[in-house]
Amino acid sequence: MDDYHQNMFQLVAEASRSLNLLEEKEINAILEAIAKETESKMHYILSENLKDLQRMDISNPKYDRLLLNEQRISDIVKDIRNVISLPSPIGKQLMEKTLPNGLNITKKTVPFGVVGIIYEARPNVSFDVFSLCFKSGNACILKGGSDARFSNEAIIDIIRNLLDEHDVNPNVCTLLPNDRGATDELLKARDYVDLIIPRGGKELINFVRDNSRIPVIETGAGVCHTYFHKEGDVKKGKDIITNAKTRKVSVCNSLDCLVIDKDRLEDLPMLCEDLEKKNVIIYADKYSFDALFQFYSFDLLKKADDDSFGTEFLDYKMAIKTVSGIEDAIKHITAYSSKHSEAIVSEDKNAIKLFEAMIDAACIYANASTAFTDGSQFGLGAEIGISTQKMHARGPMALDELCTYKWIIEGDGQIR
Known part of the structure; x- marks a missing residue:
């Protein structure tokens, strides 16, 4: 891995740990600020999106995915607020028991840590991914498609500026450079990234699955x-x-x-x-x-x-x-x-x-x-993808699916 990307991934991993100290009300307040800023910056986002649209043939099936308009921005803001309204998935007690030796064992939900998302011409994914990752205590590394370059850069700038204003390390939402090499480096970053989720067509998903050294949840391809x-x-x-x-x-x-x-x-x-x-x-x-x-x-x-x-x-x-x-x-x-x-x-x-x-x-x-088949339609708020596999998550993935768990064992001097 080259030094540039290694340093970037390391900064994200370090920033992710700071999210463990944020209270749910702080997270919700920041998400609401982002929702309001997205509304106020709507015309800026649309002007940047237009730059992307002008580079794509309108007959291309991806054109509709790439397109943003006032209604779609309003829907995005609604999805962010849906996420705000949902209970935090972090710290849920999945199990508790006391063993005969007196050890108390608790199983609790925790964030994955750093989630890498590789996606094609879908700028709405940038908002969906961030809001879900942030609410579930995860940092996110985004690798958007070149078709949505200007849209994604505008969206991530808005998010990072709001994070900085609220004294949250903006590296918890990082957009990778617009080149194929960044994808290759991300798929090798097993010391810094905990999970990879590709969103796109069959070709993209197969490439990520075949080349990633990090656990992958396959999403998207639907026949x-x-x-x-x-x-x-x-x-x-x-x-x-x-x-x-x-x-x-x-x-x-x-x-x-x-x-x-x-x-x-x-x-x-x-x-x-x-x-x-x-x-x-x-x-x-x-x-x-x-x-x-x-x-x-x-x-x-x-x-x-x-x-x-x-x-x-x-x-x-x-x-x-x-x-x-x-x-x-x-x-x-x-x-x-x-x-x-x-x-x-x-x-x-x-x-x-x-x-x-x-x-x-x-x-x-x-x-x-x-x-x-949609996270919002299922009452999950926004979605990070539709999983077509069977391990960990299946179907629409939202807050709960961005969590894993850990065991907390408390004792009073017990030894084995």
């Missing part, structure tokens, strides 16, 4: 399916499919593949009616293609190939797979799922129960849109 069962309600299905696909196409919880029972192919034109209005391109297998051929726009209807399934589109695109029953649907989803969010539309309780038992994913929905 999401919705299965329309033979006992599905058409109205519910239509609304759920449209919402999951088109509410916001650039996010990991958006729908990528509609799986439909062959007995309900006649309802497929109705299920896809609103998708056509949104200009969604459909990659249909043979059976669904035939069912849609006379009802869906010729320019938007394509024949599926091997690459159509298991693809996270992040765009106005969706695949359709026809299955012969629920067992076939489960088999298809299992083969192509990223274990993020999967849904079934059915009025058959037994079918729902089987789907919930057999599908391996962080979030499983029955008669609801996968768009709800």
Whole structure:
């Protein structure tokens, strides 16, 4: 590791320890000051964001992720205040017992210490990560994508200035330089960083997992399916499919593949009616293609190939797979799922129960849109990511998932 990055990481690690001395009311007061400053500096943030937007093709699926506007800034401020309203996750007593020898053992939640976040063109993540890390007593090292360079620099400057004004070491929120080498150095900083969380596409997550010497929680990549069962309600299905696909196409919880029972192919034109209005391109297998051929726009209807399934589109695109029953649907989803969010539309309780038992994913929905996979929607405040793994955290990660625990053992001279 070069001296420049080593010194930077060491300063963050030292600063992180000072957070252990902050009271919850002090943390909340600082977060509220940041929320107010973000509101007052809205036009400055938007002007810096515009510099980033001008460097990106508007047709790029990442453009929507990169975009900030007044409503999105207001939503960010709301999320910060949601975090303020939540109880501190630190110091929770998970267990206490006294052994026969008189030792009193307590298990309590504590911060990880230093959390490194590597993310792509999502400037809102800078606010989300800081507010969650700060509330949970963690310092954060941020490595944003080059596409959001100006936005991230403006956001982190606001945060660090407020920390300094409140006599908190600003190194608890550090933005790494805008180059690939900084990412490589961060992934090697095992003496200073306790946890790495990548937020982005499959390529980024695989790179971080394969190259990190620090424990990694995988988040983000979502290949999401919705299965329309033979006992599905058409109205519910239509609304759920449209919402999951088109509410916001650039996010990991958006729908990528509609799986439909062959007995309900006649309802497929109705299920896809609103998708056509949104200009969604459909990659249909043979059976669904035939069912849609006379009802869906010729320019938007394509024949599926091997690459159509298991693809996270992040765009106005969706695949359709026809299955012969629920067992076939489960088999298809299992083969192509990223274990993020999967849904079934059915009025058959037994079918729902089987789907919930057999599908391996962080979030499983029955008669609801996968768009709800979100920390705020789950009542967790903001989120630091959606974990698709099984160790430590799974699904939306917020304050509790940024904690580990330690054992406190108190005695009166006992020896072994």
